[in-house]
Amino acid sequence: MSTRQQVLVLYLATSALDAEVVGWSRYDGTGLTRPATGDSDEPPYATGVAALEDGWRLFQASQLIPPQPGHEYDTSFLKHEFFFEKLTAV
Structure with missing residues (x-):
């Protein structure tokens, strides 16, 4: 059994988590899910804190x-x- 990395990239409305x-976007190094990016209109989490939880x-x-x-x-x-990352055993 080996460990693989899953990566989740969240873009938030402000710098607050x-x-x-x-x-x-999601990237799954386990190969268990496709496609690599979000395939839904709903984000996987409402906030960054929810992902941490x-x-x-x-x-x-x-x-x-x-x-x-002048460029605001x-x-x-x-x-x-x-x-964000999760390490998953496969």
């Missing part, structure tokens, strides 16, 4: 970088990105 999930481990949060003056409302990438 209890903020609403606005986007997500379900056993996901937070291992990276995006750096908070303030916008340059530019459209860009989703800023509040959180990476």
Whole structure:
């Protein structure tokens, strides 16, 4: 039996871990689930805290970088990105 990693990426409305999930992706190193990204209109968790409560481990949060003056409302990438993992025996 070996251990494989599952990764969950949540994009939150703000930098707070209890903020609403606005986007997500999943990657399953076990090979047990497909497709790799969310296949539902409903996020897997309402907040990052809910993912923690379900056993996901937070291992990276995006750096908070303030916008340059005059660019506060530019459209860009989703800023509040959180990476979670679960280690699963297969």
